[in-house]
Structure formats: C-alpha cells, structure tokens
Amino acid sequence: MPDLSVVIPTLNEEQHLPHLLDDLSRQQSIQLEVVVADGGSSDTTRSVAEQYSARVVESAAGRGRQMNAGARAASASMLLFVHADSRIPDPRQLEQALRVLGWCSRQTGGGMVAGHFSLRFIGSAADRRAFRFLEAKTRLNREQTISGDQGLLLLRRSFEELGGFDESLPFLEDQRLAELIWRSATWLLLPGVIETSARRFAREGITERMILNMLIMALFSLGENRCLAGIHSLYREQSVTGPPDLARVFRRLNRELHRRPALEWPTLWTRVGRYAAANLWQLNLAGGGPRYGTFSADSYHGRHWTGTTLHRFSRSALAAMFGAFVSLVWFYGAWARYEIRRLMRGETAPRP
Template identity: 35%
Template structure:
C-alpha cells in the first residue's frame, strides 16, 4: 500500500531523551496488522540520538513515519504532531507503550467507528497494565484497574487516546502551560462533552517513571495538580512549574522544594479566598473518597473489568451520600491541610 494514501489512523508520539525506548516502540508499531496508519514522532529537541534513529527506521518501516522537531513540552509536542497528522482518526501514545495484540489498532479503529455512528463526540482508550517481569505490585494493579473505570480522574495518557480530528479540535488542544497531566485534563473535557469507550485490547506501559521518582510523591503531585486545575487555580500551578522542571533530571521526586513555593503563593491570597480554596479542596478530596472503596475491591479480588465490587457499590449507595455535605467537605479539608503541612515538614 502506498504511503501517499490518506491513512485511517495517525499515531502521535511525543519524545524527549527517549533514544533507548524509541526503537522498541517503533518495532511494536511495525507488528500491527490490517490497518493503514502513520506514525508521527514529535521530538522536543533533546539532542540525543532519537531523531537520527527515527530517520533511519523510516526507510524500512511498514508505515509512514514522520519526524517533526520543536521545543520541549509534552502538550505542545502532541499539538504539533496532531497538526501534522493526515488521518481523520488520531491516537496519542507514550513512547513506552507496548501491545501484545497485533490487531490492537484494527480492533480499536473498528470499535471507535462503530461508536461514532451515533455522533462524533466519542473517544476510546485501552485497558492498562504495568509491564513488570512478574506480578505487578498491588498499587500498580489498583491504578491499572482504576484506569478501566468510566469515572472522572481515571483516564490518563498512558492508556492511549483515540478520537476523531473533529472531536479533538472541539475539546483540545492539550494545555501546553501545564508541567504534566495535560492528557488527564483533555480526558475530562472529552468526558464533559462526549463519552469514553474501552477498547478490547490492552496496552502495557513502563512503570519506570514511578519507580524512578517514587510512586507516592508522583501521585501526590498529580493529585495536587488535578485539584488546582479542577478548581480553576491555574495561577497557582505556575508556582509549581519551574520547581518541577528543575527536578526534571533528578532521580527521586522531592516534594518539599515543589510545595514550598505553592505554600508561599497561597499565603499571599486574601484570607477569605484562602479559606475558600481549602474548603473547595476538601470538596474535591471528599468526592474522590470512592477510590478507597475501590482499592478494597482490588485487594479482595472483587473488582471486575471496568467495574467495582461490593465495596464501591456500598460507597455509591450509602457512604458517599452520607459525606456529601458541608461537614464532609470541612472534614476532608482539615485532613488535607494536615497532610499538606506534614508533607512539607517531613518529606525530602
């Protein structure tokens, strides 16, 4: 098949200092069958050998491979890749993604096209598992199971996002101002305006970032960002950006240097606004209490594919309603304040 034909699918992959992961990723792409697709590598200008590797692989690739280069920033890189894409369907992937099903793309495209028959406001993602040599530790099994749920905050970029160009233009672009989690915020805009479906194949992702930075500090930072963005405090996110980027090459993520600038910025807010921020934070935290119930379902083996078990059902039917009030918000705000203070004092 000629590469000049318009592909059914355009795969957009942002890379930065990913020379070691790029070749295995491209080989994974080459294993996909029964679909005419293109791959667009959006390089953030790291200066490693990734760009040369991509150019060399393009000569032998069974798909059209395009390299575009620009400034660093995953959101901006994915936006540039989408602008260069020729297909009507877009798939945003991370470079450490792997597929064990050679028909994963074919099945996903067919599923999305079928879902789009009732309207274009549909996006799809793959079931997620973390690529460990043996059984994944419990926290990773929890995050993998949670990613299959159709609930706010559960859909992330390591699952892959597939959607029509028209729907991406409506809900996008990725927020390039965010230091991370720009894919999660796009996922929530998609959920607000349309719906998500779960593809039949699964995607494997590397746990390397969590293992390098530390699972707890990474997830803590993710939660803080999600809270601030959900509440509309993007100016406070700016205080996190530079301190996070200064640790970009560090091994373990250190929360204290990140949280102190945020704390100083919050202290400058008028007292009423500061109290409102903490109350709204409590409301956000309280609304995510269902994750404790779902974690118990995962521990006890009660969670199914894309659904919870008896603990989540109990929360949704009873416990969640009992705490959905001002008292529940205030209690969650107080607990979160104590956590924030303890994290600043005792974390590295």
C-alpha cells in the first residue's frame, strides 16, 4: 500500500508533465502512487505518464471532474492533488509534508487537517515584483489565498467527507473546496515550496491576468455564479489566442448589472465595497510577507496586521462605503481604458 497517492489532472501537458514526474520519482523515504487523470489529451500526455509507470485514468474534461476521478482510482489513504506544470524540487518534501500533517492532526485530537505548500513562480525576472506579491500571499493561511497551484494534501476520508471537488462550474473547484475546509477543518502551510509555471502570465500579460483573477475572486465571494459562468465562457474562447479581452469582460459584467432593477444597485456596490475593505490586508504585503519554509504563517498577521490602524479601519462601515466608491470608479475607469485600447487598435466591439 502506498503512503501517498498523487493525483495530477492533465489536458495536453506533454511538455510539463515529464518534469513533474521526474521530481516525483526522486522523492525519498516515501512510497508514492501517481495517478494521472486525463481529460482527453490529443498529444502524448498519456503515453508520457505510462512511461513513468503512472496510472492513467480517463475522464470528461474539467479539472474538478478529473481530480474526482483520479481520487476514486487512487489506493492510498492520503491524497495530494497537484497541477501538471508544478515542480517539487526537494526530494524529501513529500515525506516531510506527511510527517508535519500527521503531527498537526495529533495536536488537534485527530481533527480534519489539510495542507498546502507555498509557491515560487518560474518566469521572467522582469516580472519578479508582481510574482513576489503573489508568492507572499501563498505563504499565508488566509481565506482566498489557497489555490490548486499550491497542491492540496489531505486524508482520503476527509476528502470524501467534504464531498470532493465541485463539478458544477468548469473552474474554481479549488476555491470551493478550500472554502469548505475553512469551515470545518484546519489549514496548514507545509514546509517546502512548489515551483509553478508562469505560462498563463506570459501568454496573457501579468497585469491582465491579475485583473481577471481579481474580478473572478470578487464574483466568487459575492456568489455571482451567473456572471462567473459568463466570464469563463469568454475566457475559454480567448485563452488559446493570447491576452483576455478585458473590454469584453467588463462589457459583459456591465450588462449583467443593468439586468438588475436599479434599486438593487446600491446594495450590490455596498457588498462590493465590503469585499474590497476586507482585502485591505493585501496592502500589508509590500514587505514580502512571511518567509518561505515556515508552517506557522498565521502569526505573521498577528504581528503585522491585526490591531493596526488599517485593520481597524477595514472593519468599519466607512471602509465599506469608501470601498464601494473606489470600486465603482475603478470598474468604469478600467473598462474605459481597455475600450480605448481596442479603438486605438482599430478593432470593432464584439458582442459581450
């Protein structure tokens, strides 16, 4: 019986998968089972997996569906979900992660515990400042800072009790599971780093990708699933061709807003303002956040955020009102900026 089953969702990952499988083959003091859950690759992904003696499971496309299928096929009592473009550079990283997770579980009296790693982006040196900010967020045990890129380690029993990954939307399955874990379990920052490809940022543009991520996470937090589905359909159309058409995304969101009765607009923007105020803590990461390799990162916020003037302000009604105003101005200002860019390129406006 393996100590750990590693589940990797894939779709045309012949370039990245061999590097991850190499890293897994070098892991020491641990017996691994590797399950590649393929969503219908048209390249050599499946044959690459078989060359490394990984078990290949075929599934309908969709990361949540694929990882659920991989979990059902796995045989170990511990599961690690990791993306195909990840690297695990330390040969003892997974053995140490299991040991730390077991220790934490014992400390909580056998309670449900899930772990994630911090991230290091593999990308252009010119984008290091933005990457440092994103990396710092992964070293915090805060809501909405944990994603599938960081790996997800937990007991199979816990995964099944949580209901697995949500398959109702073709993305954000990691955020939905992370939210369930926040409600009923303990999140643990594991020792070690997962290196991840910055290919999305390189292809789409780092600013454009960060804006799109911000919009998606705001809609997710506000429960705006209809808007999320619309954004995903646009993004899926554009993702193979280059940067997301943010003018079209803003246009779609504005159309959804104007479908609502005008009396609902103040309530909606107040909710947006509360969300913006609740995320003021991100301004506190200018110094880079907690160091790599610590699994007590919760204490960072206790020292550098909780009780500060900005923290107290973020919890006030004034902050929500200010956040609503700033968000409104930013939304229409950013939309205008990307529409002007489109016009300067001589493009006509497509349907939203």
